[in-house]
Structures are given as C-alpha cells and as structure tokens.
Amino acid sequence: MLQFPEGLKQKALEEAEKLEREGHEVFVSCSPCYGACDICLDEARAVGAEKIMHFGHAEFMQVKTDIQIEYLPYFSKISAKRARKMLKKAAEMLKKCGAKSVSLVYPIQHLHNSKMAKEELEAAGLRVLLGMGGKHVRHRGQILGCDSLAATRPKADAVVYFGGGKFHPTGIPSQKPVLCADPHIMDAYWITEEIKKAEKKRMGSLLLASKAKAFGILVSTKCGQANLGGARLAKKLLEKKGRKAAILVANELSPTSIQNFMLFGAYINTACPRINDDTEAYGKPIVNLADLKKLLELMV
Numbered sequence: 116m117l118q119f120p121e122g123l124k125q126k127a128l129e130e131a132e133k134l135e136r137e138g139h140e141v142f143v144s145c146s147p148c149y150g151a152c153d154i155c156l157d158e159a160r161a162v163g164a165e166k167i168m169h170f171g172h173a174e175f176m177q178v179k180t181d182i183q184i185e186y187l188p189y190f191s192k193i194s195a196k197r198a199r200k201m202l203k204k205a206a207e208m209l210k211k212c213g214a215k216s217v218s219l220v221y222p223i224q225h226l227h228n229s230k231m232a233k234e235e236l237e238a239a240g241l242r243v244l245l246g247m248g249g250k251h252v253r254h255r256g257q258i259l260g261c262d263s264l265a266a267t268r269p270k271a272d273a274v275v276y277f278g279g280g281k282f283h284p285t286g287i288p289s290q291k292p293v294l295c296a297d298p299h300i301m302d303a304y305w306i307t308e309e310i311k312k313a314e315k316k317r318m319g320s321l322l323l324a325s326k327a328k329a330f331g332i333l334v335s336t337k338c339g340q341a342n343l344g345g346a347r348l349a350k351k352l353l354e355k356k357g358r359k360a361a362i363l364v365a366n367e368l369s370p371t372s373i374q375n376f377m378l379f380g381a382y383i384n385t386a387c388p389r390i391n392d393d394t395e396a397y398g399k400p401i402v403n404l405a406d407l408k409k410l411l412e413l414m415v
Contacts, residue, residue, distance in 0.1 A: 116167045117141060121148065131143055142159075147367065150259070154184060154339070166185065190225075202239075206241055208305070209273055212292055214273040214292070215272055218271040218273070218274045219256055220274060221276070232296065245269070258286070319400075325410055329361075333384045333401075342386070345385045349383045359378075363376070384401050384404065
C-alpha cells in the first residue's frame with residue numbers, strides 16, 4: 116500500500132509501476148493524508164497489504180501493527196545560488212532588528228538544504244542554533260505542524276524558518292521575532308504579526324468556550340493522534356465544573372462530520388492541535404487539550 120500526502124500524489128503512478136515491475140501487487144491509498152501521524156492502516160488491512168510505504172515524511176512514531184511501515188521522506192531540490200542570495204537578504208533583516216543569534220528550523224523536505232542555510236547565515240555574522248524538538252522529531256532543527264519546540268528551545272534572539280508556506284511557521288510561538296526564508300518563492304519576510312493574530316484567535320476561542328454549557332470532545336482514531344485517555348480526563352473535569360460533555364470519535368474530524376451535533380457550544384480537541392486553526396469553519400470555538408487547564412480557570 117502506497118501512501119502520499121496531497122502534494123505528492125502525482126507521483127503515485129510512477130512509484131506503483133516501479134514496484135509492479137519488481138513483481139509486487141500494489142495499491143494506492145487515496146484517503147486524505149495529513150502527515151506522518153496519519154498512516155493508512157485500515158486501507159492496508161482491507162486489501163491484505165503486508166507493507167505500507169509512506170512517502171513525504173520522516174518517521175513520527177513506532178506503530179504497533181503486524182503491517183510493516185517504511186517512511187520515505189521527500190527532499191526538495193532548490194537553486195543554491197538563488198537561495199544564498201535570499202538568505203543574505205534574510206540576514207540583513209535579522210541584523211537590522213538587532214538579532215545576533217538565531218534558531219534555525221525547517222520541515223523535513225529541507226533537511227539537506229538546512230546545512231547550506233546555516234552556513235550562509237553564519238557567513239553573514241549570525242550565531243545559528245538548531246534545537247531538538249519533541250519525541251516525534253528525528254532531526255535537530257526539524258519542526259512539525261504539531262511540534263515547534265526546536266524553534267523555542269535554543270536561547271536565540273530570533274527564529275528563522277527555512278521552508279515554504281505559512282503552515283509550519285504559524286505554529287511557532289511569537290515570544291521571539293519569526294522570519295520566513297522561503298526557498299520556493301526566494302523571498303524573506305517577517306511572520307510574527309500573523310502568529311500573534313493566530314494566538315489572539317486561540318485566546319478568543321478560550322473565552323467563548325468558557326461560556327458553553329455542553330462540550331463535544333474530539334477523538335481521532337489516526338494512530339499518531341488518538342488520545343482517548345486525554346478525552347476521558349477532559350470529560351471528567353468538565354463535568355466537575357457542571358458542564359455536559361460527550362466524546363466524539365472519528366478517523367477524520369471535519370466541520371461536516373460534526374455539524375449536526377447542535378447541542379454542543381464548543382469542542383475540546385484531543386487530536387492534531389492544528390485543527391483549531393479552522394475554528395471559523397467549525398462555527399464553534401475549539402480548545403486544544405493542552406489549553407484545558409486555562410479553560411477550566413476561566414469558567415465561572
């Protein structure tokens with residue numbers, strides 16, 4: 116069974132044909148894939164697959180299953196010459212704001228390119244530090260959508276995110292200035308204000324949720340996101356505060372899957388913490404399990 120994140124699904128036929136020429140029977144998962152936490156175990160079991168080849172991500176966790184799982188990270192190829200020019204601009208922006216040291220972070224796609232980024236920033240006179248993330252991270256400086264510890268652990272003046280898009284860097288706390296050095300559009304720009312806006316939005320969700328009388332507690336069955344123990348604890352603590360609560364279970368949590376549960380005024384999310392980025396789509400406040408203590412303190 117081959118599994119690809121959305122951006123790599125165009126490579127599915129090429130990889131399938133390669134393996135078929137070697138004599139394998141090959142299936143391709145077409146279910147949405149949100150990261151290395153989301154392994155297509157159900158699909159593999161349904162067709163009797165002996166192995167899952169998960170493309171695009173580094174290993175997230177050891178999965179207890181009789182199906183072999185192989186992680187095959189995808190590494191981006193960029194123009195080193197153009198990237199160095201862009202990094203010089205980034206270094207000038209960092210020094211202009213008074214930074215002398217930076218915490219360099221990147222997604223797995225830029226593991227190999229991060230060495231060049233570090234060298235270029237150091238050549239510009241900056242001290243470059245690479246922190247280690249949590250238990251699901253495999254490389255120094257690597258961040259995940261759900262784990263930005265590598266950005267905040269080093270004692271640096273600013274954070275540099277070397278990679279494409281805004282999904283990963285908006286998960287970094289705004290305690291330090293955050294600069295994006297994007298080798299896909301070859302530009303450097305500050306993203307600190309956008310991060311602060313996202314943090315304010317999360318605080319707004321907390322305040323709104325504190326007024327709710329009934330809570331839906333979201334549990335994912337994805338192998339890297341399942342947290343039934345956390346959901347049970349949340350239910351117990353909410354009921355102690357006089358609130359009603361029910362545990363809602365699904366493989367894929369989405370606004371459509373829960374929109375008809377009209378009685379809930381808010382949701383507690385025990386799955387991927389980035390789900391609460393989409394509070395507007397759900398139409399009700401979403402509070403991550405990590406913020407449950409703050410929520411309980413706000414309740415009258």
